[in-house]
Amino acid sequence: MRILNFKVGERGLNRFFGPLEAKIMEVLWARPGSSIREVQTALEQDKDVNFNTVMTVMNRLVDKGLLGKTQKGRTSLYQPVQSREDFMNNQSKELSQELVDEFGTLAVNHMLDALDEADEGLIERLEMKIKQWKKDND
16 A cells, blocks of 8 residues: 655654544554444543544545454444554655655665664664675675
8 A cells, every 4th residue: 555645744653644544543553443433432542532533534544445444233343454564664665665766876875874873783684684685686
């Protein structure tokens, strides 16, 4: 699934979703198979939110292919189609590919410059990844 509106100035899931969408996704990743009422109740721990608003946003997330919906009697139950980890991995992979496609070595150079703030473990994992890539492409 492709998220079309990446927001550079935001953090975490808010880079991909609106604020309520992000909160709903977090609730459903923590409690897959929840009803609209259950999600609304979880959200209301922070702030009052209208049931119809939650229902509308959840059904839009279904339409976008981010949530699945099943029926249990008269109740609709919702679950993410991907784990949070898979979602973040897929989005970061797609974003990285788009940056490299559009900006080429500039994007790679800037990513390397950003490693100044990375821990040594990350740099070691990248070095191993590069060695494996070279081995696979020889």
